Amino acid sequence: MYKGLIERLALKNGSRILLAVLDGLGDIPIGELGGRTPLEAASTPNLDRLATGGALGMHVPIARGVTPGSGPAHLGLFGYDPVEYEVGRGVLSALGIGFPLRHGDLAARINFCTVDGAGVVTDRRAGRISTEKCRELVSLLGGIGIQGVEVHVMPVKEHRACVVFRNGDLSDDINDTDPGLVGERPVPVNGSGRSSEIVREFQEKSAGILAGHHPANFLLMRGFALHREFPTMEERFRLNAAAVALYPMYRGVASLVGMNVMACEPETLEGQVHAVELALRKGHDLVFLHHKPADSSGEDGNPAAKVSAIEDFDRVLPRFLELKPDVVAVTGDHSTPCPMKLHSWHPVPVLIHGGPQRTGYSSCFSEKQALSGSLGTFLSTDLMPLMMAAGGKLSKFGA
Amino acid sequence: MYKGLIERLALKNGSRILLAVLDGLGDIPIGELGGRTPLEAASTPNLDRLATGGALGMHVPIARGVTPGSGPAHLGLFGYDPVEYEVGRGVLSALGIGFPLRHGDLAARINFCTVDGAGVVTDRRAGRISTEKCRELVSLLGGIGIQGVEVHVMPVKEHRACVVFRNGDLSDDINDTDPGLVGERPVPVNGSGRSSEIVREFQEKSAGILAGHHPANFLLMRGFALHREFPTMEERFRLNAAAVALYPMYRGVASLVGMNVMACEPETLEGQVHAVELALRKGHDLVFLHHKPADSSGEDGNPAAKVSAIEDFDRVLPRFLELKPDVVAVTGDHSTPCPMKLHSWHPVPVLIHGGPQRTGYSSCFSEKQALSGSLGTFLSTDLMPLMMAAGGKLSKFGA
Structure with missing residues (x-):
């Protein structure tokens, strides 16, 4: 063409x-x-x-x-x-639930998952919790504050949710934290840029909030993508x-x-x-x-x-x-x-x-x-x- | 390829x-x-x-x-x-009648048309005048002189003719003066560059010459294009x-x-x-x-x-x-x-x-x-x- x-x-x-x-x-x-x-x-x-x-x-x-x-x-x-x-998965996920994305928003998919005492993922879908439970967990995560950035966490379906970071000069060069299989630990957020720091802080704070909510006692992120207007x-x-x-x-x-x-x-x-x-x-x-x-x-x-x-x-x-x-x-x-x-x-x-x-x-x-x-x-x-x-x-x- | x-x-x-x-x-x-x-x-x-x-x-x-x-x-x-x-319409028209275009020539199609007393186009084809009549009108237009540019007007067929402007640093960023339908006035030549001025001057002088030649008492131009050698x-x-x-x-x-x-x-x-x-x-x-x-x-x-x-x-x-x-x-x-x-x-x-x-x-x-x-x-x-x-x-x- x-x-x-x-x-x-x-x-x-x-x-x-x-x-x-x-x-x-x-x-x-x-x-x-x-x-x-x-x-x-x-x-x-x-x-x-x-x-x-x-x-x-x-x-x-x-x-x-x-x-x-x-x-x-x-x-x-x-x-x-x-x-x-090209549209990243995070952006597709946020659009899919009707979230009003803006140019420059950084979006990622979330899976609630189960980790054992050693921090190893034992179920990547947290036993497919109900959508109801998902909504409840998401509302707990809604309170996470990170300096200089808006954080929006939205339920999708069952164990799936998504997160959008807004404001500031964000980059989507961020690795998936989802190891993709059980028996492994979540992948740490690499990189030293501001966006990596933000995601790392979100990861840590969410871990603290979810710790007592077995089987959904952790979350994995993947498909980080910046939204651009077409x-x-x-x-x-x-x-x-x-x-x-x-x-x-x-x-x-x-x-x-x-x-x-x-x-x-x-x-x-x-x-x-x-x-x-x-x-x-x-x-x-x-x-x-x-x-x-x-x-x-x-x-x-x-x-x-x-x-x-x-x-x-x-x-x-x-x-x-x-x-x-x-x-x-x-x-x-x-x-x-x-x-x-x-x-x-x-x-x-x-x-x-x-x-x-x-x-x-x-x-x-x-x-x-x-x-x-x-x-x-x-x-x-x-x-x-x-x-x-x-x-x-x-x-x-x-x- | x-x-x-x-x-x-x-x-x-x-x-x-x-x-x-x-x-x-x-x-x-x-x-x-x-x-x-x-x-x-x-x-x-x-x-x-x-x-x-x-x-x-x-x-x-x-x-x-x-x-x-x-x-x-x-x-x-x-x-x-x-x-x-890509070849512009004006260039195709000039080539079509065998005019020996040179690199940088600016060509456009001409339609002889009829305008009423208020300057509104009443017939975009001037009643399809004969090719003979077209030749006659074109020869009248042949006398138009514009400072610093050669003007060539050639008959095509019936109400159709074409014009080539040669010399100087011409641009083909010139709007059609043909409104495309009857009941409208010809579109003025917009723009302030030298090429627009030349075309405007040609438009005015041709209007003066054609005024008494009803039904072909005006001309419309379209498809301005510079010739480039392939x-x-x-x-x-x-x-x-x-x-x-x-x-x-x-x-x-x-x-x-x-x-x-x-x-x-x-x-x-x-x-x-x-x-x-x-x-x-x-x-x-x-x-x-x-x-x-x-x-x-x-x-x-x-x-x-x-x-x-x-x-x-x-x-x-x-x-x-x-x-x-x-x-x-x-x-x-x-x-x-x-x-x-x-x-x-x-x-x-x-x-x-x-x-x-x-x-x-x-x-x-x-x-x-x-x-x-x-x-x-x-x-x-x-x-x-x-x-x-x-x-x-x-x-x-x-x-």
Whole structure:
């Protein structure tokens, strides 16, 4: 992608794009599905109809062979080069719970953990304490004061929390204190800079507070990252974008690029239909819709559940189509093959419907047909220009 | 493409390449052609024979989703990165009429227009005055003198003309005076630099001259661009290239990269056969042949005419093949889908015949077969190295 080219060509018009991301959609052939992928095994009459009248392709999330985390994978789909616009885990975590990060904030993930008398980690998740317990511990930590810096500690879920340090000239060149496995001591904070001192002081004070709260009698930190503001999708692509996502992480990434994060009531696919409808009615010209279950079932190694997750989406798809978006794209942020129970580097099937397309290359939405689809195989960052082109939102380059 | 790599590897040898560009060749499936594209619907026995004995692929003119103008699209085919070697509209216009631009010349497009008594534009094309009338007005403007700068005004066609300012340290940071729609006043030339002053003075003096020439009683300018010299194809690729094109625009782009622009007598496909023959006899080792009608019929939204334009080319193709070029490539500069009546971003089918090719992947020249052809899908700038390789004109990289 030429830097700045799409920005130069971006046009504002009345067309409306719906980008539906089935998280972790891509997969590999699975024996118990008769050598088919979950997408191939699923009964998806509505997606197949879109595939027939549209165009398929494959996107490569980051680079060949590179497995993305959810944050960078989504940034790619939003047209942001995921390496140039790298986001640290700490920042993603804070964004994911809706914490209003500011430019220069230093964020890190926290795991409450169990240490034994010798200070050795015996459980990195403190027996997966309840979210309730997590909130209680976090409120105790809220009292930690460190000279010249604001400290914000927020609960996430179960044993997970996050911390944000604000004010001052902070650096994110700070090592993880999480040793990554049990039987080891937490890693001391190295380095002599002011930021290291602050984190060390936080580590010590928190240890004192937590000491009597077995099993959550210590905390581990990882993914230190400074928050920097990104140019918004409006600034870059003249797109007034909205996000309809139920999980904090995806809401966080969406807000990072200036999307309007919609409330979903109830927090179900049904609630998402209403939220997409409202977003379109409010004049948003790009709506990002996030559907999580495909990824979760992939990570659980459960092909049948992944098939169901895809079928659930397909059943609701007509509700979205009734809203008459001009362009509909359906894809995943990355592949989560059930046999791997992990994200993977495999290219991800994409479907674009609407606008002038080379149709007639596909009759259903599947990995196989996506590979020979008329869109070809492209980098995830090319999806945004392809959707914009389909919606008439890119002017011609040169005369 | 690695910058400078092809230049390092380029070899001079006796092989001869014919690059035939069917302007706007690519299309999308069209109902009235039974869901086929014009290329698929056309009867092209000669192209199909080349496809069978050669290799097909698809090229992406600029980037995914990006629709090119003709200038940048051709530069890509000539192996010039169209974004790095961006050419402004004014320069393309001047080149298109054969004006001998020099490095540093400032060029702009002119539209004669109609303004009412209040100075509001009522017709941006002055009722499409005749080319004859355009010439007459241009000769009146020829007398405009501006201190320290040469002013050249040239007719183009109907209401279109162009202007070149020469001498002095000119800048092209000058706004369009064309408001782009009727009912508005011409946009004043902003900026305080010397170039803005020159253009302002030209605007004022031309207004005085044109005042009594209703409907062409004013002029609008747009696409201000400085001409810079490009390295020639000989310098970059050791190719002594010639161009056989009937339309000024393509002759202009060809001259920009140092091609020898051949005369065509008569100005028909028949005349082009003679010109290609002469070019090859003169020792040119790359001949660019431009066939315009496919694009024009696409812009007219006329699939039947586009089919005919392709068939016309196919009928004459054996005449070119009799000249025994070692490598023949046939492609378009971009797609011009009839349903859109516009250039588009869709990848363009390519055929390369001659040299060692992976044959056996195709039996006819079509978008469908090009997508699964043995050349794959590549950026337009990769066509030049692929043709050179087929002609034995690229040495090995490394030992």
